Amino acid sequence: MQSTTVPAESSSAALIILSAPSGAGKTTLARKVLLALGKLGRQAAFSVSYTTRPPRPGEVDGRDYHFVTEQAFSRMVDEGQMLEHAQVFGACYGTGRQATLNALAQGQTVFLDIDWQGARQVKRSSPQACTAVFILPPSREALRQRLQGRGQDSAAVIETRMNQAVAEMSHYPEFDYVVVNDDLERASEALLQICLGAVPPDCRAEQHRGLLAELLGEKVGPTR
Ligand code: ADP
Ligand code: 5GP
Numbered sequence: 064m065q066s067t068t069v070p071a072e073s074s075s076a077a078l079i080i081l082s083a084p085s086g087a088g089k090t091t092l093a094r095k096v097l098l099a100l101g102k103l104g105r106q107a108a109f110s111v112s113y114t115t116r117p118p119r120p121g122e123v124d125g126r127d128y129h130f131v132t133e134q135a136f137s138r139m140v141d142e143g144q145m146l147e148h149a150q151v152f153g154a155c156y157g158t159g160r161q162a163t164l165n166a167l168a169q170g171q172t173v174f175l176d177i178d179w180q181g182a183r184q185v186k187r188s189s190p191q192a193c194t195a196v197f198i199l200p201p202s203r204e205a206l207r208q209r210l211q212g213r214g215q216d217s218a219a220v221i222e223t224r225m226n227q228a229v230a231e232m233s234h235y236p237e238f239d240y241v242v243v244n245d246d247l248e249r250a251s252e253a254l255l256q257i258c259l260g261a262v263p264p265d266c267r268a269e270q271h272r273g274l275l276a277e278l279l280g281e282k283v284g285p286t287r
């Protein structure tokens with residue numbers, strides 16, 4: 064993979080990786096934090112990824128994703144235009160290198176909504192320049208209820224997403240912080256603090272061993 068030239072030394076620029084199982088509330092949280100950063104006078108934006116999957120109803124090209132063909136995606140990869148890229152659920156997804164670097168160069172906080180494979184690539188190539196945050200649901204049941212409450216997916220799709228959630232969440236140790244999205248206000252404040260460079264008191268994975276064990280379907284060991 065081509066190395067990145069993310070400007071690690073810039074005081075206001077920040078690359079924030081957000082990963083989560085579908086339905087954990089990543090989009091809801093990130094929108095709140097974008098607004099809060101704006102009120103603090105900081106420019107912030109979501110990176111718009113490239114994908115080969117077809118648009119879902121209501122999705123807009125250039126706003127939700129750049130929807131491209133497999134040939135166009137491969138060409139971008141070959142030409143080094145992707146900051147990271149991965150296969151997720153049978154389709155290709157990637158983050159455009161130039162748009163991300165331009166936004167960072169302008170002093171923006173950039174959110175990358177990417178999976179663990181992409182997070183690993185960005186962290187490996189520029190570890191000082193980014194902060195990786197894993198968003199967790201407060202329980203399996205809450206995750207299921209949020210997927211159902213969102214009303215976007217059939218029962219079969221929700222079952223698949225619940226199984227995929229366990230695989231995705233098993234990568235939490237590769238992230239700098241975990242944010243448990245229980246209470247939206249508390250969780251968004253924690254994410255905001257991380258974006259501002261602070262370390263909130265309850266965002267270390269080892270503080271959530273019981274919850275992680277429940278989410279991953281493991282037996283909880285002794286807590287000492
Ligand atoms: P994701 O982007 O991770 O797939 P969404 O942001 O779409 O998840 O959230 C999934 C559903 O859960 C939405 O209906 C949202 O309103 C709801 N939700 C998000 N955060 C919370 C929370 N802290 N408490 C209760 N419901 C939440
Ligand atoms: P969806 O198709 O439901 O929007 O996204 C499916 C998964 O792809 C999510 O886990 C999302 O985080 C991930 N994803 C979206 N864009 C990118 C990207 O640019 N790179 C990587 N690695 N994953 C992405």
